[in-house]
Amino acid sequence: MAQMLIANRLIDGRVVFRAADGNWVTDIDAGQLIDDNAVADSRLADARTDESDNLIIDPCLIDVAALGAAHEPAVLRESIRAHGPTIAVER
Amino acid sequence: MYRYDEFDRTLVSERVAQFRRQVARRLTGELSEDQFKPLRLMNGLYLQLHAYMLRINVPYGCLSSAQLRALARIARRYDRGYGHFTTRQNIQFNWIALADAPDIMADLAAVEMNTMQSSGNCVRNVTADHYAGRAADEIEDPRVWCELLRQYSILNPEFSYLPRKFKLALTGSPHDRAAVAVHDIGLRMYRDEQGRPGFEVIVGGGQGRTPAIGKTIRQWIEPRHIILYVEAILRVYNLYGRRDNIYKARIKILVTALGIDRFRELVDAEWEQIRATGPVIDDAERARIQACFAPPDYDRAAAGDDPSPAAGISDPAYDAWLRSNVVAHKVAGYAIVNLSLKAPGRVPGDLAADKMERVADLADRFSCGELRINHRQNLSFVDVRRRDLPVLWRALSTLELATPNIGLASDIIACPGLDYCSLANARSIPIAQDLSRHFADTDKLQQVGSLTINISGCMNACGHHHVGNIGILGVDKRGAEFFQLTLGGSADENPSLGDRLGRGLPQADVPAAIERIVDAYLALRGDDETFLQTYRRVGIEPFRAVVYEPQGTTRQVA
Ligand code: HEM
Numbered sequence: 086m087a088q089m090l091i092a093n094r095l096i097d098g099r100v101v102f103r104a105a106d107g108n109w110v111t112d113i114d115a116g117q118l119i120d121d122n123a124v125a126d127s128r129l130a131d132a133r134t135d136e137s138d139n140l141i142i143d144p145c146l147i148d149v150a151a152l153g154a155a156h157e158p159a160v161l162r163e164s165i166r167a168h169g170p171t172i173a174v175e176r
Numbered sequence: 177m178y179r180y181d182e183f184d185r186t187l188v189s190e191r192v193a194q195f196r197r198q199v200a201r202r203l204t205g206e207l208s209e210d211q212f213k214p215l216r217l218m219n220g221l222y223l224q225l226h227a228y229m230l231r232i233n234v235p236y237g238c239l240s241s242a243q244l245r246a247l248a249r250i251a252r253r254y255d256r257g258y259g260h261f262t263t264r265q266n267i268q269f270n271w272i273a274l275a276d277a278p279d280i281m282a283d284l285a286a287v288e289m290n291t292m293q294s295s296g297n298c299v300r301n302v303t304a305d306h307y308a309g310r311a312a313d314e315i316e317d318p319r320v321w322c323e324l325l326r327q328y329s330i331l332n333p334e335f336s337y338l339p340r341k342f343k344l345a346l347t348g349s350p351h352d353r354a355a356v357a358v359h360d361i362g363l364r365m366y367r368d369e370q371g372r373p374g375f376e377v378i379v380g381g382g383q384g385r386t387p388a389i390g391k392t393i394r395q396w397i398e399p400r401h402i403i404l405y406v407e408a409i410l411r412v413y414n415l416y417g418r419r420d421n422i423y424k425a426r427i428k429i430l431v432t433a434l435g436i437d438r439f440r441e442l443v444d445a446e447w448e449q450i451r452a453t454g455p456v457i458d459d460a461e462r463a464r465i466q467a468c469f470a471p472p473d474y475d476r477a478a479a480g481d482d483p484s485p486a487a488g489i490s491d492p493a494y495d496a497w498l499r500s501n502v503v504a505h506k507v508a509g510y511a512i513v514n515l516s517l518k519a520p521g522r523v524p525g526d527l528a529a530d531k532m533e534r535v536a537d538l539a540d541r542f543s544c545g546e547l548r549i550n551h552r553q554n555l556s557f558v559d560v561r562r563r564d565l566p567v568l569w570r571a572l573s574t575l576e577l578a579t580p581n582i583g584l585a586s587d588i589i590a591c592p593g594l595d596y597c598s599l600a601n602a603r604s605i606p607i608a609q610d611l612s613r614h615f616a617d618t619d620k621l622q623q624v625g626s627l628t629i630n631i632s633g634c635m636n637a638c639g640h641h642h643v644g645n646i647g648i649l650g651v652d653k654r655g656a657e658f659f660q661l662t663l664g665g666s667a668d669e670n671p672s673l674g675d676r677l678g679r680g681l682p683q684a685d686v687p688a689a690i691e692r693i694v695d696a697y698l699a700l701r702g703d704d705e706t707f708l709q710t711y712r713r714v715g716i717e718p719f720r721a722v723v724y725e726p727q728g729t730t731r732q733v734a
């Protein structure tokens with residue numbers, strides 16, 4: 086399965102994914118799928134640089150499946166991070 | 177309500193200014209995350225699954241309508257329009273931006289609220305009976321002691337780096353509504369043989385991965401001694417509590433390891449030393465605090481109001497509400513009214529900003545501008561004239577806050593679980609929603625009677641599953657959410673930890689399993705027996721049988 090970099094943005098804590106151009110985006114479908122382990126490691130090193138540059142915190146690689154244009158994390162926890170709570174919010 | 181004095185105001189506003197500088201230094205990179213994290217945690221700011229989460233202290237659950245309005249404004253302006261009331265009588269916001277946190281804290285300070293010590297290895301928000309000062313069965317209002325303990329423990333340098341977090345709970349009533357036996361220290365008031373009020377001191381209770389019912393370290397102590405006695409306990413814990421293993425760092429582990437008798441010897445030796453020389457509570461200061469909790473000017477004529485349940489209205493829904501949500505008040509003609517945050521299908525403890533404002537208006541109109549948060553994640557108005565009950569009921573009904581289920585099966589405690597919490601194994605909220613829909617029928621609820629169902633999304637037990645009559649614990653089984661049931665827990669004055677029923681169940685099977693347990697109880701119960709009483713009489717086996725051998729159900733319990 087492909088991998089993707091996930092983190093929280095420092096300034097507001099929002100969940101972000103690393104896009105191919107190196108930007109951090111909130112839309113998982115715009116995040117870069119990485120198939121190669123060596124590439125994944127080097128992207129993770131880039132992410133750690135972004136972390137020391139105070140853009141993001143807690144970067145890590147997660148397993149993500151591609152369903153057409155949509156990207157879906159393999160694990161429920163990361164899916165909830167990507168899409169928000171599974172419940173309707175109180176109004 | 178306690179009102180800040182000059183000292184409190186200065187302390188809190190200096191803290192806000194300090195945190196503002198710390199956040200600025202973090203955002204410019206002057207502070208690294210490793211340096212900053214302990215600072216933000218000291219101010220109740222966590223990083224959760226979706227954003228920062230801010231935990232705001234509501235000391236012993238007492239809130240004014242002005243404070244609730246401020247929380248509503250914060251929810252709308254800085255969050256997504258709602259907040260979550262917790263089992264520790266606090267409120268949490270889930271979608272906070274780091275850059276906004278200092279402004280939020282300033283808004284809180286303006287209404288005499290703060291987030292200090294709502295996280296970290298220090299003395300946390302002191303909790304209490306949510307009916308404190310008003311319950312008909314109460315001996316004395318414990319809040320003066322709660323407030324003294326709060327002041328004593330806030331920024332106390334000796335106790336800002338304990339081995340682990342520390343939670344205190346107090347009740348001024350022999351009937352325990354504050355779960356004091358599952359706190360690091362629980363104080364329960366009762367009268368000794370001479371009729372003098374004092375506290376039983378219970379130590380080493382807790383939930384989490386190693387649940388424990390607290391042990392009585394002192395049968396009875398005069399209230400004026402409790403600050404120093406608590407200090408003696410904290411000192412022994414600070415000295416001997418384990419710092420090498422986070423899972424063994426709570427005081428319950430120390431009390432179990434030493435045995436309560438040895439632990440008591442150490443505490444008493446410490447106490448003997450400090451009681452002679454330690455600080456005494458200044459009478460004037462105590463009187464100032466006591467005056468903050470003076471009851472309102474009750475209308476004595478209210479005693480003549482018709483107290484009969486049906487006065488003024490005839491509607492079975494109203495009668496059900498009176499039975500389960502309205503509680504006896506100390507003063508004739510008045511009542512305590514619980515607002516249920518557990519309408520069928522709702523998220524336990526969540527409340528939208530608009531509703532917060534409507535509730536604040538109702539508190540002004542019907543309950544002297546104050547309300548309480550209780551550890552079962554509901555709200556209470558504690559000074560309602562009985563005469564106003566019908567009007568209040570109608571107003572609460574339109575807000576979906578009058579579900580007649582307090583203490584009944586659909587009044588479910590649920591922690592945020594995997595929908596919000598970074599430590600979770602499984603989602604708690606959807607289970608609570610399913611079950612509350614399942615028990616939506618008022619007749620069925622009343623038929624089943626007193627039953628607490630508590631759900632935690634992991635073994636940290638924030639949702640009190642160990643002390644639910646039925647406890648539900650989320651576990652992770654190879655990436656799938658499973659739920660383990662426990663039966664027979666109780667957090668009142670006869671506390672017990674639940675017993676594990678058996679292997680975990682997938683989420684889809686939980687409502688049916690609960691249904692079978694409840695049906696088995698209905699078939700087994702004696703006259704007027706509650707679920708807990710039946711469970712204590714018959715034990716776990718009949719329940720195990722109906723859950724794990726359902727084909728035998730009818731034969732075994734008929
Ligand atoms: C969402 C962020 C939260 C985190 C990270 C968190 C973390 C924890 C942890 C690690 C423990 C175990 C402590 C131990 O065993 O030493 C714990 C216990 C507890 N938490 Fe939370 N919790 C969170 C939310 C809540 C909420 C929302 C509530 C109230 C509904 C709550 C109330 C409690 C209670 C009552 C306990 C058990 C008593 C105890 O042993 O301290 N927590 N929490």
Ligand code: SF4
Nearest residue numbers: 591597600633634638
């Ligand atoms: S019990 Fe676990 S899942 Fe629930 S709030 Fe506590 S830490 Fe999170």
